[in-house]
Amino acid sequence: xxxxxxxxxxxxxxxxxxxxxxxxxxxxxxxxxxxxxxxxxxxxxxxxxxxxxxxxxxxxxxxxxxxxxxxxxxxxxxxxxxxxxxxxxxxxxxxxxxxxxxxxxxxxxxxxxxxxxxxxxxxxxxxxxxxxxxxxxxxxxxxxxxxxxxxxxxxxxxxxxxxxxxxxxxxxxxxxxxxxxxxxxxxxxxxxxxxxxxxxxxxxxxxxxxxxxxxxxxxxxxxxxxxxxxxxxxxxxxxxxxxxxxxxxxxxxxxxxxxxxxxxxxxxxxxxxxxxxxxxxxxxxxxxxxxxxxxxxxxxxxxxxxxxxxxxxxxxxxxxxxxxxxxxxxxxxxxxxxxxxxxxxxxxxxxxxxxxxxxxxxxxx
Numbered sequence: 001x002x003x004x005x006x007x008x009x010x011x012x013x014x015x016x017x018x019x020x021x022x023x024x025x026x027x028x029x030x031x032x033x034x035x036x037x038x039x040x041x042x043x044x045x046x047x048x049x050x051x052x053x054x055x056x057x058x059x060x061x062x063x064x065x066x067x068x069x070x071x072x073x074x075x076x077x078x079x080x081x082x083x084x085x086x087x088x089x090x091x092x093x094x095x096x097x098x099x100x101x102x103x104x105x106x107x108x109x110x111x112x113x114x115x116x117x118x119x120x121x122x123x124x125x126x127x128x129x130x131x132x133x134x135x136x137x138x139x140x141x142x143x144x145x146x147x148x149x150x151x152x153x154x155x156x157x158x159x160x161x162x163x164x165x166x167x168x169x170x171x172x173x174x175x176x177x178x179x180x181x182x183x184x185x186x187x188x189x190x191x192x193x194x195x196x197x198x199x200x201x202x203x204x205x206x207x208x209x210x211x212x213x214x215x216x217x218x219x220x221x222x223x224x225x226x227x228x229x230x231x232x233x234x235x236x237x238x239x240x241x242x243x244x245x246x247x248x249x250x251x252x253x254x255x256x257x258x259x260x261x262x263x264x265x266x267x268x269x270x271x272x273x274x275x276x277x278x279x280x281x282x283x284x285x286x287x288x289x290x291x292x293x294x295x296x297x298x299x300x301x302x303x304x305x306x307x308x309x310x311x312x313x314x315x316x317x318x319x320x321x322x323x324x325x326x327x328x329x330x331x332x333x334x335x336x337x338x339x340x341x342x343x344x345x346x347x348x349x350x351x352x353x354x355x356x357x358x359x360x361x362x363x364x365x
Contacts (some may be wrong), residue, residue, distance in 0.1 A: 010051035014080035021046040046288025048105030058089035090201030115156035128154040163192035214278035222330040237269040284342035
């Protein structure tokens with residue numbers, strides 16, 4: 001098949017079978033999944049040509065082929081998944097290396113808000129404000145690089161942002177073209193590399209408190225706020241003791257690694273919040289929860305004999321279940337789904353509660 005006879009990636013449509021493609025492997029990763037039949041490995045990544053890029057999934061892939069190689073693919077198919085067209089490679093598909101060939105790839109970047117980011121669209125254009133900038137020196141391939149990292153936020157959420165070599169400026173509002181979306185430790189993050197464009201811009205929106213309906217949350221975002229009633233507080237909630245040296249949770253009063261270090265107090269509570277559109281599990285520690293319990297940080301110490309396990313659990317049971325809250329924090333993805341790590345929790349005031357009640361009434365009419 002000549003070059004002209006291969007379909008272009010920009011022309012691919014969902015629902016096609018027995019396709020032949022010629023493309024460059026832009027990225028290639030693998031993942032293990034466990035099911036009733038045991039452990040299975042599948043491969044995923046991005047194919048590209050001079051017209052654009054497309055994601056692919058493969059249940060088998062030649063070990064000799066790597067990212068950067070040009071390949072010919074016989075008998076693949078296309079299918080729409082999560083509103084994104086993908087190429088599927090199965091047992092009938094042949095992936096043939098075209099050694100020595102080069103191919104220019106046109107990168108196409110979908111313009112998205114932070115709340116809509118997923119790894120299904122690995123390269124995106126996005127606008128937002130940079131905050132929390134830090135930097136450190138690191139070594140990559142024998143060369144020293146400056147790593148800049150912080151957060152990018154818009155009117156829908158907040159996400160971790162890393163940049164290799166390109167400085168990030170605190171408070172700058174930018175348009176980023178070609179940022180890479182990935183997932184690390186259950187959280188989404190954006191990465192800027194040498195091919196990413198970072199342009200100063202004036203944002204067409206205001207960044208304020210982001211209160212989302214739980215039903216509209218799609219992935220592990222940061223810096224969001226939900227509202228609703230707390231229900232079903234977990235049985236393991238309560239007073240926690242930690243090693244003052246390594247912060248490890250202690251089952252008794254001594255840390256096995258630092259037996260001479262004194263212990264300190266911490267709090268842990270987890271509960272479900274329901275806003276009428278869905279529910280979300282929330283977990284919190286002492287910094288957001290102590291103000292809710294009416295305890296000052298300097299009072300929350302082992303030398304204060306008024307602090308006890310029973311007393312803390314009683315306060316948690318009195319102040320959380322069945323009450324309406326506004327809760328801000330970061331979402332994390334685990335095997336059981338999304339949960340929120342609380343940064344701030346505050347009771348709804350009377351005016352806010354009336355608005356929330358009217359919203360729930362409208363949903364049920």
